[in-house]
Amino acid sequence: MSSIAVCPGSFDPITYGHLDIISRGAKVFDKLYITVLNNSTKKPMFSVEERIELIREVTKDIPNVEVDSFQGLLMDYAKSVKANAILRGLRAVSDFEYEMQITSMNRVLDESIETFFIMTNNQYSFLSSSIVKEVAKYNADISELVPKPVELALQKKNDL
Secondary structure (H helix, E strand, O other), rough: OOOEEEEEEEEOOHHHHHHHHHHHHHHHOOEEEEEOOOOOOOOOOOOHHHHHHHHHHHHHHOOOOOEEEEEOOOOHHHHOOOOEEEEEOOOOHHHHHHHHHHHHHHHHHHHEEEEEEEEEEEEEOOOOHHHHHHHOOOOOOOOOOOOOHHHHHHHHHHHH
8 A cells, every 4th residue: 555645735935944854754655645735814925826836947867756735624635635644844842832733623623534643854844834934035045945946936935
């Protein structure tokens, strides 16, 4: 039986912290779906399509990664791709409480799909898409925070 995982997130934009989780998860699972959440409570900088394109560009060298999007319940999406796992990244203890609530609810919805957490590399433990967008707004150097295609996309958005 192959192991299929879904790694959900808003990825607005994808950072090196996200890529750390994705690349490590791709070593553990046979297939890893990176799914862009269309969260109606957030006002994203990038459209879902733009985020998908950026993620595809920066993960193109990871053969078992597929990029997609979804609306609705994560567990419904996971079932639709025959996933047996959800992969989530944790940066700090502060992430744990939120992730525990989501994981508990997901187990109520479908206990056959396990959730796995990977702690991000310490060098990315402070990193979030929100911080990247804020720093990029002031034309600061973000080359150590995001891949070049993301850096260029952020510059383009901020020039508008």
